[in-house]
Amino acid sequence: MTTLIVGNSRTEEMVGDLTTLSPDDLVSGGCGAQRMLWYARDGDILVLPWLPETAYLNYVTALTGTRLATLTLVVPPPGFLGGDILTPDRLADEGFRDELRTVLTTRRIDQVLAVYTDTAIAELATVLDIEPALPGHRFSAQGGDALVNSKAAFRAMAAGTGVSIAPGTVVTRPEQAEAAINALLGQGYPVMVKQEFHGGGFGNEILATTDALRPAGAPQVVVLPDGPAVTDYVTQRWTWLTGGRGHRLVVERYFADSVTIYAEFVITDEEIELLGVGEILMEPVAVGEIVPAQSIDPQVRDRLVVAGRRLCEPIRGLGYRGNLSTDAILTPEGEIVFSETNGRITGSTHLHAVIGARVVGANHRDHRVIMERGGWQAASFTGALEQLTAAGLAYDPATRTGIILTSCHVPADDTVVYCVVAEDLAAVREYQRRLAALLTGVSV
Amino acid sequence: MTTLIVGNSRTEEMVGDLTTLSPDDLVSGGCGAQRMLWYARDGDILVLPWLPETAYLNYVTALTGTRLATLTLVVPPPGFLGGDILTPDRLADEGFRDELRTVLTTRRIDQVLAVYTDTAIAELATVLDIEPALPGHRFSAQGGDALVNSKAAFRAMAAGTGVSIAPGTVVTRPEQAEAAINALLGQGYPVMVKQEFHGGGFGNEILATTDALRPAGAPQVVVLPDGPAVTDYVTQRWTWLTGGRGHRLVVERYFADSVTIYAEFVITDEEIELLGVGEILMEPVAVGEIVPAQSIDPQVRDRLVVAGRRLCEPIRGLGYRGNLSTDAILTPEGEIVFSETNGRITGSTHLHAVIGARVVGANHRDHRVIMERGGWQAASFTGALEQLTAAGLAYDPATRTGIILTSCHVPADDTVVYCVVAEDLAAVREYQRRLAALLTGVSV
Numbered sequence: 001m002t003t004l005i006v007g008n009s010r011t012e013e014m015v016g017d018l019t020t021l022s023p024d025d026l027v028s029g030g031c032g033a034q035r036m037l038w039y040a041r042d043g044d045i046l047v048l049p050w051l052p053e054t055a056y057l058n059y060v061t062a063l064t065g066t067r068l069a070t071l072t073l074v075v076p077p078p079g080f081l082g083g084d085i086l087t088p089d090r091l092a093d094e095g096f097r098d099e100l101r102t103v104l105t106t107r108r109i110d111q112v113l114a115v116y117t118d119t120a121i122a123e124l125a126t127v128l129d130i131e132p133a134l135p136g137h138r139f140s141a142q143g144g145d146a147l148v149n150s151k152a153a154f155r156a157m158a159a160g161t162g163v164s165i166a167p168g169t170v171v172t173r174p175e176q177a178e179a180a181i182n183a184l185l186g187q188g189y190p191v192m193v194k195q196e197f198h199g200g201g202f203g204n205e206i207l208a209t210t211d212a213l214r215p216a217g218a219p220q221v222v223v224l225p226d227g228p229a230v231t232d233y234v235t236q237r238w239t240w241l242t243g244g245r246g247h248r249l250v251v252e253r254y255f256a257d258s259v260t261i262y263a264e265f266v267i268t269d270e271e272i273e274l275l276g277v278g279e280i281l282m283e284p285v286a287v288g289e290i291v292p293a294q295s296i297d298p299q300v301r302d303r304l305v306v307a308g309r310r311l312c313e314p315i316r317g318l319g320y321r322g323n324l325s326t327d328a329i330l331t332p333e334g335e336i337v338f339s340e341t342n343g344r345i346t347g348s349t350h351l352h353a354v355i356g357a358r359v360v361g362a363n364h365r366d367h368r369v370i371m372e373r374g375g376w377q378a379a380s381f382t383g384a385l386e387q388l389t390a391a392g393l394a395y396d397p398a399t400r401t402g403i404i405l406t407s408c409h410v411p412a413d414d415t416v417v418y419c420v421v422a423e424d425l426a427a428v429r430e431y432q433r434r435l436a437a438l439l440t441g442v443s444v
Numbered sequence: 445m446t447t448l449i450v451g452n453s454r455t456e457e458m459v460g461d462l463t464t465l466s467p468d469d470l471v472s473g474g475c476g477a478q479r480m481l482w483y484a485r486d487g488d489i490l491v492l493p494w495l496p497e498t499a500y501l502n503y504v505t506a507l508t509g510t511r512l513a514t515l516t517l518v519v520p521p522p523g524f525l526g527g528d529i530l531t532p533d534r535l536a537d538e539g540f541r542d543e544l545r546t547v548l549t550t551r552r553i554d555q556v557l558a559v560y561t562d563t564a565i566a567e568l569a570t571v572l573d574i575e576p577a578l579p580g581h582r583f584s585a586q587g588g589d590a591l592v593n594s595k596a597a598f599r600a601m602a603a604g605t606g607v608s609i610a611p612g613t614v615v616t617r618p619e620q621a622e623a624a625i626n627a628l629l630g631q632g633y634p635v636m637v638k639q640e641f642h643g644g645g646f647g648n649e650i651l652a653t654t655d656a657l658r659p660a661g662a663p664q665v666v667v668l669p670d671g672p673a674v675t676d677y678v679t680q681r682w683t684w685l686t687g688g689r690g691h692r693l694v695v696e697r698y699f700a701d702s703v704t705i706y707a708e709f710v711i712t713d714e715e716i717e718l719l720g721v722g723e724i725l726m727e728p729v730a731v732g733e734i735v736p737a738q739s740i741d742p743q744v745r746d747r748l749v750v751a752g753r754r755l756c757e758p759i760r761g762l763g764y765r766g767n768l769s770t771d772a773i774l775t776p777e778g779e780i781v782f783s784e785t786n787g788r789i790t791g792s793t794h795l796h797a798v799i800g801a802r803v804v805g806a807n808h809r810d811h812r813v814i815m816e817r818g819g820w821q822a823a824s825f826t827g828a829l830e831q832l833t834a835a836g837l838a839y840d841p842a843t844r845t846g847i848i849l850t851s852c853h854v855p856a857d858d859t860v861v862y863c864v865v866a867e868d869l870a871a872v873r874e875y876q877r878r879l880a881a882l883l884t885g886v887s888v
Contacts, residue, residue, distance in 0.1 A: 012616065119613060119620070136604065143614035143692065144600030147591065156588030160580065160763015169563060170587035172456065172689075176563070245616075246690030248587065314761035319604015 002107050004100075004133070005040060006047045006114035006121060007033030008086040013149050013197050014116055014344065016243040018081060026084035028412035033085065035407045036345075037061070038354040039113060042070040045103055049086045051075055055382045056408050063359050063395070063404065072103050088120035097127060109133045116344040117145050117322060135268065136321030148320050148343030152196045152248035157314055158338050163307050166192070166337050168252025177241070178234045180251035182227060185209055192218060192254040195240075196247035199342070201285035203243075206254050207233070213256055215284035217329075217339075255337060258329035259295045260286075263308035264348060265324050272312045275323065276352035277301055281373070288373035291351045294425050296330055303336055304328060311341060323349055350406065351419070360400050360421060371428045372406060372419040376439065381408040384416045391438050393431065395421060403431060446551050448544075448577070449484060450491045450558035450565060451477030452530040457593050457641050458560055458788065460687040462525060470528035472856035477529065479851045480789075481505070482798040483557060486514040489547055493530045495519055499826045500852050507803050507839070507848065516547055532564035541571060553577045560788040561589050561766060579712065580765030592764050592787030596640045596692035601758055602782050607751050610636070610781050612696025621685070622678045624695035626671060629653055636662060636698040639684075640691035643786070645729035647687075650698050651677070657700055659728035661773075661783075699781060702773035703739045704730075707752035708792055709768050716756045719767065720796035721745055725817070732817035735795045738869050740774055747780055748772060755785060767793055795863070799848065804865060808844050815872045816850060816863040820883065825852040828860045835882050837875065839865060847875060 010029040012018055021029070030049040037060045040046055044066075051073060061068040076096035079087040090096065112134040114121040122141035125134040134140065147153045152170045159165060168184065168191075171177045177193070184191045190213055195203030204218035207230075215221045224230050234241075241249050260280040266273045279293035280286050293301065308326035315324060325342040351372055356365040378384035388394040388403055395402035404419040418435075422428045454473040456462055465473070474493040481504045484490060488510075495517060505512040520540035523531040534540065556578040558565040566585035569578040578584065591597045596614045603609060612628065612635075615621045621637070628635045634657055639647030648662035651674075659665045668674050678685075685693050704724040710717045723737035724730050737745065752770035759768060769790045772782040795816055800809040822828035832838040832847055839846035848863040862879070866872045 119615075138606070139600050139604035141613065142599040142603045142609075143596060143616075144604055146692075147597055147600060152587060153591055153597075155586040156583050156591060157762050159586045160583035160588055161761075162582070162763075165586075169585065171563075172587075242690075246686075248590075314758065314763070317605070317758035317761040318601050319606075319758070 001041070001110045003039070003041065003044045003111045003113050004047070004109045004128075004130070005036050005044055006086065006091075006112070006124075007036040007049060008091070008118075008121065009033040009036075009115040010085050011116040011118050011120075013118060013146050014199050016195060016198050016203060016247075017245060018085075018087065020244065021081075024412055026081060028409060030084040031407060031409045031412050032347075033115065035350055036113075036115065038064060038350045038406070040064070040066050040071055042067050043107070044070075045072040045074065045100070045107065045109070047074050047076070047086065047091075047100075049075070049090075050083055052408070053381060055385070059381075059385065059405065063397075064354060065358075072107075074099055074103070088118070091120050091124050097124075100128060104128060104130075111135075113345070119143050136319060139319035139321070144318065144320060145343050146197075147318065148315055148324065148341060150196050150248075151194045151250045151340050154338075154340050155250060155252075157341075158311060161310055161314055163311050163338050164336060166252035166255065166339070168250065171249050171251055174234050174238050177238075177249055177251055178230055181207060181224075181230050181234070184251070184253050185224070185230070190221075190254040190256065192250075192252055193241060194250040194252070194340075195243050196249065197243055200347070201282065205237075208254075213254075216256070216258070216282040217260060217285070219285055255329055255331045258331050258337075259293075260327070260329055261293050261296060261304060261336075262325050262327045262348065263305045264346060264352065265308065265312050265326070267312055267316045267321055267324055269321065272309055272316060274305060274309070275349070276356065277304060278348050278351065280327075286347070287375065288371065289348060289351070290425075290428075291348070291356065291370040291372075294369065300330060300334070300336065307336065307338065311338065315341065315343070355404065355406070355419060355421070359395075359397075359404070364400050367423060368400065368421050369423070369425050369428050370419060370421050371432075372417060374409065374415060374417040376416050376418050376435075377414055378410060378416045379414065381405065381410055381416060384418075387438060391434070393434060393438070401427070403435065445485070445554045447483070447485065447488045447555045447557050448491070448553045448572075448574070449480050449488055450530065450535075450556070450568075451480040451493060452535070452562075452565065453477040453480075453559040454529050455560040455562050455564075457562060457590050458643050460639060460642050460647060461689060462529075462531065464688065465525075468856055470525060472853060474528040475851060475853045475856050476791075477559065479794055480557075480559065482508060482794045482850070484508070484510050484515055486511050487551070488514075489516040489518065489544070489551065489553070491518050491520070491530065491535070491544075493519070493534075494527055496852070497825060499829070503825075503829065503849065507841075508798065509802075518543055518547070532562070535564050535568050541568075544572060548572060548574075555579075557789070563587050580763055583763035583765070588762065588764060589787050590641075591762065592759055592768065592785060594640050594692075595638045595694045595784050598782075598784050599694060599696075601785075602755060605754055605758055607755050607782050608780060610696035610699065610783070612694065615693050615695060618678050618682050621682075621693055621695055622674055625651060625668075625674050625678070628695070628697050629668070629674070634665075634698040634700065636694075636696055637685060638694040638696070638784075639687050640693065641687060644791075645726065649681075652698075657698075660700075660702070660726040661704060661729070663729055699773055699775045702775045702781075703737075704771070704773055705737050705740060705748060705780075706769050706771045706792065707749045708790060708796065709752065709756050709770065711756055711760045711765055711768055713765065716753055716760060718749060718753070719793070720800065721748060722792050722795065724771075730791070731819065732815065733792055733795070734869075734872075735792070735800065735814040735816075738813065744774060744778070744780065751780060751782065755782065759785065759787070794850065799850070799863060799865070803839075803841075803848070804844050811867065812844065812865050813867070813869050813872050814863060814865050815876075816861060818853065818859060818861040820860050820862050820879075821858055822854060822860045823858065825849065825854055825860060828862075831882060835878070837878060837882070845871070847879065
């Protein structure tokens with residue numbers, strides 16, 4: 001079983017127009033893409049935006065039990081946005097494709113695993129003559145994954161299948177947006193506006209008549225006290241709200257003080273398999289997560305999984321194959337309100353499919369709580385790892401507890417992403433306290 | 445059983461940006477909307493862009509056996525584009541809504557039948573408190589019908605469900621369009637480019653390296669002899685190709701000398717019911733049609749219906765309810781290649797649901813061929829009708845043969861649309877010859 005793994009994190013359908021990403025966004029996107037190394041098994045081929053440092057390669061493969069020397073790492077030449085992320089033009093480079101073809105003369109690819117299966121990935125599979133290795137190739141080759149990641153299409157599919165969504169609608173014109181925003185504000189509800197294609201809450205804004213709200217799921221609250229303020233907001237923000245591309249816009253009620261949860265599934269020809277349930281930490285946008293979700297009781301979890309699976313069914317009917325995260329909030333009133341689906345390798349997938357299933361192991365994962373967080377200020381990956389080890393906090397395969405460094409964002413913002421594995425939430429919190437004591441400036 | 449019938453032909457998802465329609469397009473759209481009168485039964489309420497002339501009202505209701513006096517016709521005040529078509533702002537007019545509310549105090553609406561169920565129709569159902577009367581209301585209220593009418597989404601759904609489509613892809617950027625066009629032209633195939641949202645072939649263009657092709661399904665063939673010509677074409681036409689709204693673009697192989705056919709279905713909570721099969725006459729865009737299709741044999745018809753039904757299934761799974769036309773071509777090699785789906789009352793629906801089922805009648809329709817064509821030059825609807833009657837060509841309910849005037853486009857371009865009902869295709873042709881002899885300037 002050989003997998004062609006492609007670290008194409010960011011795509012236009014993940015974060016919108018790539019040309020609007022800042023240099024820091026690009027570097028950060030590339031750092032996130034290196035996380036695909038976690039999925040590698042002996043003999044796999046990885047296409048990455050750039051070669052991660054040796055320390056990271058050694059560290060990750062040691063924890064997953066993969067022999068680094070068996071892996072083939074391929075980096076295409078820089079593209080129109082440089083070398084930080086794997087843009088489609090890089091994947092289309094003929095020299096790179098020839099390099100892959102050469103690798104493939106001695107290897108049979110059984111599976112293609114890309115962060116996001118857009119038409120660039122589908123075309124790559126076609127030119128390499130490995131279409132059958134890419135699940136749902138026919139659907140993805142026609143741009144189908146856009147349907148599964150569109151927040152606008154999501155609302156229609158959820159409504160159409162009877163899955164609960166926030167009151168609101170999907171609009172295409174400024175006057176419709178204004179009417180929809182005014183209608184919700186007029187009923188006394190704050191509003192969330194969502195770009196059709198974006199991620200992590202960065203394409204969302206919360207609108208309210210006063211400044212009393214704490215934002216979650218969007219970077220900020222915009223105060224719009226009256227109708228004229230709404231008109232001005234829609235006029236001034238219209239290009240941004242529509243992704244600079246005439247995309248559709250979601251306008252829906254915002255539920256304050258809610259818990260953000262998800263159920264992630266793997267959709268195959270044969271079945272819809274639950275991968276896991278987790279809880280996203282919003283401060284005010286996604287900063288980390290807890291697996292399994294700790295703020296919900298088993299009944300809520302069951303409702304989440306049942307409704308999430310119901311969302312998977314029409315999407316499977318369309319021909320999509322791959323991971324699908326069905327995201328929701330649990331309101332203070334105990335209602336589960338779905339917010340979007342993401343058809344891709346998400347920021348959570350590795351916690352379930354690798355950290356839980358392979359590092360901790362299938363026999364033990366039910367007795368562990370995993371919390372991942374970013375933002376640990378570190379001068380280097382090696383330095384952070386040494387600190388962990390010296391303090392006795394590093395993950396120990398014998399006890400199956402401790403702290404794992406899941407990705408390195410030092411090139412972007414001098415931080416690393418860490419992941420605590422412990423017996424329960426209290427033990428996770430204890431690890432966090434010890435880490436905070438060790439490191440000045442880490443917020444816990 | 446009372447139906448609220450709404451003649452909202454044209455919407456943005458049918459023909460693209462409404463503000464780009466010419467004055468003639470607007471008048472023509474409004475004339476087509478009057479065709480909704482055919483669906484009326486005793487006691488129904490019709491919302492129309494303007495009141496059709498009395499002769500038309502009398503004529504249509506006489507043929508359908510509906511008592512005109514029992515109908516309620518409502519016309520909202522003009523909107524931002526005037527009074528020719530039912531734009532969303534007209535449906536939102538408060539005076540109009542109050543008028544409908546008054547009508548509804550004495551009537552219970554069992555069904556809402558709109559040409560196109562966009563969010564404006566869904567909202568109208570909500571404010572009138574008749575949501576359950578609109579099939580698929582939840583889906584339509586979130587803009588879902590766009591998914592069912594998008595030529596881009598169609599390609600993904602068809603590919604994902606294993607229904608045959610033309611080689612090609614869906615693109616979002618000019619450089620992708622250029623590559624896709626060059627790839628097909630380079631293989632020696634002409635290309636059809638299709639706007640995501642348009643109808644009747646008017647959003648399509650055929651691209652070829654020579655001028656030898658006869659266009660069908662698009663107004664024209666654009667000759668692009670080489671790569672630089674493709675680059676220029678994409679650059680100059682990009683705004684038009686993306687509907688002036690950043691829509692997606694379909695690029696696919698064009699099959700010359702094909703027959704355009706469709707199977708139309710009605711999707712309900714309970715089932716997917718075949719409404720009928722027909723053949724579209726392209727000269728070079730849709731000018732008429734024949735029901736049932738005459739250029740295909742029973743085996744082709746069966747393959748069309750089986751594959752069309754397979755397309756309906758995922759669309760039903762999404763939550764869409766209503767009519768769905770699954771359109772295809774039969775290539776000279778005998779392959780059925782699907783081209784799009786239209787989730788709305790189509791230009792064919794009345795031929796099956798009214799002319800066939802009610803005027804001819806369920807017991808006799810299997811022994812009739814129906815051919816509808818536009819373009820009969822006429823100074824007035826009454827004048828055309830008198831000519832038909834004087835010549836003994838008018839439809840005779842006793843013999844269930846003859847010519848019916850299905851819609852009046854005199855206000856738009858001094859034409860009427862007629863429909864021949866006869867025992868077989870030869871008899872239809874004979875009616876056409878007699879009509880041509882009667883009228884100078886009618887092409888048959």
